[in-house]
Amino acid sequence: MATYIVLLGPPGVGKGTQAVLLAQTLQLAHVSSGDLFRENIKNQTELGKLAKSYMDKGELVPDDVTIAMIRERISRPDCQAGVILDGFPRTPKQADALDAMLAEFGGQVNVVPYITASEEVLVERTSGRWSCRAQGHVYHEKFNPPKQAGVCDVDGSELYQRDDDKKETVANRIRVYFEQTLPLVGYYRELGRLVEINGAQTMEQVTADLLASLKKLDKRPLSPS
Numbered sequence: 001m002a003t004y005i006v007l008l009g010p011p012g013v014g015k016g017t018q019a020v021l022l023a024q025t026l027q028l029a030h031v032s033s034g035d036l037f038r039e040n041i042k043n044q045t046e047l048g049k050l051a052k053s054y055m056d057k058g059e060l061v062p063d064d065v066t067i068a069m070i071r072e073r074i075s076r077p078d079c080q081a082g083v084i085l086d087g088f089p090r091t092p093k094q095a096d097a098l099d100a101m102l103a104e105f106g107g108q109v110n111v112v113p114y115i116t117a118s119e120e121v122l123v124e125r126t127s128g129r130w131s132c133r134a135q136g137h138v139y140h141e142k143f144n145p146p147k148q149a150g151v152c153d154v155d156g157s158e159l160y161q162r163d164d165d166k167k168e169t170v171a172n173r174i175r176v177y178f179e180q181t182l183p184l185v186g187y188y189r190e191l192g193r194l195v196e197i198n199g200a201q202t203m204e205q206v207t208a209d210l211l212a213s214l215k216k217l218d219k220r221p222l223s224p225s
C-alpha cells in the first residue's frame with residue numbers, strides 16, 4: 001500500500017528542505033504545492049497568474065484550484081509508492097479533500113510530522129533563503145550556503161530570493177498560517193497521526209528526528225480513518 005506523509009509546519013520552518021531528504025531516503029515522490037504554483041507562475045499559465053495574485057500578498061490560493069492541482073499531481077505514476085506532501089493540506093477543506101482522494105486511491109494519510117520553531121527562527125530562515133530558478137533547490141546564506149554565491153550547486157542555475165520572502169509578506173504568511181492551517185494540528189492529533197518535531201535544530205538533527213519518528217510509527221497500527 002502507498003505511504004502518504006504530510007509535512008505540517010509554518011512558513012520557513014524547513015518543510016521543503018526535509019521533504020527532499022525524506023523523499024530520497026524513503027524513495028517517495030516529493031509534492032510541494034508552493035513549488036507547483038511557482039512552476040505555473042514561471043510557465044505563465046492561467047493557474048500561475050491566479051496563484052501569484054494570492055502568493056504575493058501572503059494569502060492562500062483558493063481551495064478548489066489547489067485541491068484540483070494536487071489531485072492531478074498525485075495521480076501520476078511516480079506517486080504510486082507514495083508521496084511526501086509539503087505545504088498541502090493547509091485548510092480543513094483541503095484536509096477533507098485529501099482524505100477523500102486517498103481513500104479513492106486505496107490509501108490514507110499515514111503520518112503527519114509537525115515541525116515547529118519560534119517566529120524569530122522563521123523570519124531568520126526566510127530572509128536568508130535563496131532558491132534556484134531551474135528546479136527550486138533551496139539554500140540559506142548562513143545555514144546552508146551554495147559553494148558559489150548566487151549559483152545552484154546542483155544544476156548551475158541562478159539563485160533568487162522569493163518575492164513572498166519580503167518581511168511584511170512573511171509576517172502575513174505566518175498570520176495566515178495561525179488562522180487557517182493550525183486547526184489541522186488538532187485534526188491530525190485526534191486521528192493519532194501527528195508527531196511533533198523540533199525544527200529549531202540543525203538540518204541533520206531534524207532529519208534524524210523525522211526518520212526516528214517515522215520508524216516508531218511504522219511499528220504502530222494506524223487507527224482506521
Ligand code: AP5
Pocket residue numbers: 009010011012013014015016017018033034035037054055056058059060061062066086087088089090094125126128129130138139140141143144164173199200201202203204206
Ligand atoms: P510554500 O512555498 O509552501 O511556502 P511555505 O509553506 O510558506 O513554506 P516555505 O516554502 O516558505 O518554507 P519551508 O518550510 O519549505 O522551508 P525551507 O525548507 O525552504 O507556499 C508559498 C505560497 O503558496 C503560500 O503563501 C500560498 O500563497 C501558496 N500555497 C502553497 N500551498 C498552498 C495550499 N496548500 N493552499 C493554498 N495556498 C497555498 O527552509 C527555509 C530556509 O531555512 C531555507 O533557506 C533553508 O535552507 C533554511 N533551513 C531549513 N532548515 C533549516 C535548519 N534546520 N537550520 C537552519 N536553516 C534551515
Ligand code: MG
Pocket residue numbers: 015016017032034087
Ligand atoms: Mg517550501
